[in-house]
Amino acid sequence: AQSVAQPEDQVNVAEGNPLTVKCTYSVSGNPYLFWYVQYPNRGLQFLLKYITGDNLVKGSYGFEAEFNKSQTSFHLKKPSALVSDSALYFCAVRDTSRGSTLGRLYFGRGTQLTVWP
Amino acid sequence: DAGVTQSPTHLIKTRGQQVTLRCSPKSGHDTVSWYQQALGQGPQFIFQYYEEEERQRGNFPDRFSGHQFPNYSSELNVNALLLGDSALYLCASSLGGAYPSYEQYFGPGTRLTVT
Numbered sequence: 551a552q553s554v555a556q557p558e559d560q561v562n563v564a565e566g567n568p569l570t571v572k573c574t575y576s577v578s579g580n581p582y583l584f585w586y587v588q589y590p591n592r593g594l595q596f597l598l599k600y601i602t603g604d605n606l607v608k609g610s611y612g613f614e615a616e617f618n619k620s621q622t623s624f625h626l627k628k629p630s631a632l633v634s635d636s637a638l639y640f641c642a643v644r645d646t647s648r649g650s651t652l653g654r655l656y657f658g659r660g661t662q663l664t665v666w667p
Numbered sequence: 668d669a670g671v672t673q674s675p676t677h678l679i680k681t682r683g684q685q686v687t688l689r690c691s692p693k694s695g696h697d698t699v700s701w702y703q704q705a706l707g708q709g710p711q712f713i714f715q716y717y718e719e720e721e722r723q724r725g726n727f728p729d730r731f732s733g734h735q736f737p738n739y740s741s742e743l744n745v746n747a748l749l750l751g752d753s754a755l756y757l758c759a760s761s762l763g764g765a766y767p768s769y770e771q772y773f774g775p776g777t778r779l780t781v782t
Contacts, residue, residue: 554709582769593671593757593773594710601769640709644769654700654723655759655771657709 552577554641556658563631563665571626571661573641582644583624584655585615587637594640600624611635631665638662669694671760671774679780680748688743688777692760699741700771701733702757710757716741717763745779753781 553576563569575581582601586594598609605617615626624641639662642655672691680686692699698717702710712725716735730746739760745752755778759771 584770586773591778593673593775594759596770596772599770642709654712654715654725655702655710656712659707659709 552643552645552656554643554656554658556639556641556661558661559659560662560664563663565633565665565667566630569628569631569635569663569665571639571641571663573624573626573658574622575624575641575643576622577643577646579646581622581624582646582653583615583617584642584644585609585613585624585626586640586642588640588660589637597626597639633665633667636663636665671758671772673756673758673774673777675777676775677778677780679782681782682748682750684748685744685746686748686779688745688756688758688779689740690743690758690760690774691740692758693772696760696762696768696772697739698761698763699735699739700759700761701741701743702759703727704755704757704776706754713743748781750781753779755779 555574584599585597588594600607600617608614613628638660640660641658644653674689700715701713704710713727714724715722719735732744735741755776757776758774761771762768
């Protein structure tokens with residue numbers, strides 16, 4: 551069975567400092583991994599994905615994520631946080647057992663990121 | 668380039684009633700997935716439609732049903748509403764077929780409140 555764990559409900563960081571939002575996953579095949587961000591009363595916005603290749607993937611708004619197969623982790627990072635980064639972040643894994651064409655996403659519970667000035 | 672759109676934005680229903688939510692996928696996308704996001708939780712997969720057929724289904728009762736139209740838009744129907752059905756309902760679109768996209772793009776959601 552596929553699953554995602556986000557061990558921290560909340561992450562607080564000062565503006566200008568680096569941030570990390572943690573994610574670990576469990577899949578039966580090769581993982582397709584994603585990060586989404588949700589602002590209040592809004593849908594989810596796609597940030598970045600890992601499908602294959604380089605373990606460090608770069609995404610929107612200066613975010614990046616590091617895929618670590620041995621630790622089954624896919625942590626989201628940003629070198630210098632902004633107050634506007636404050637939002638709810640979701641890690642997700644895609645089920646590839648039915649091929650790459652179709653596949654539901656399994657989400658973590660989310661991590662609330664707060665960046666203070 | 669139009670993104671994913673959903674209607675209505677908000678909806679208030681009474682227990683036992685039925686509701687229909689609508690979704691138009693991002694331009695060029697042909698696959699629609701529906702998710703339920705309860706307060707304080709991550710989205711939970713309801714089902715996915717491709718080529719007008721339900722292709723995958725999550726752990727939701729038969730009260731939840733859907734449809735996909737030839738123009739790829741989709742509806743989510745929920746019958747016999749329960750208080751526990753109160754949630755944000757998200758539609759996501761992607762591209763299937765021979766050259767699929769991997770990520771799904773989400774609409775703004777429909778906030779359903781059951782009283």
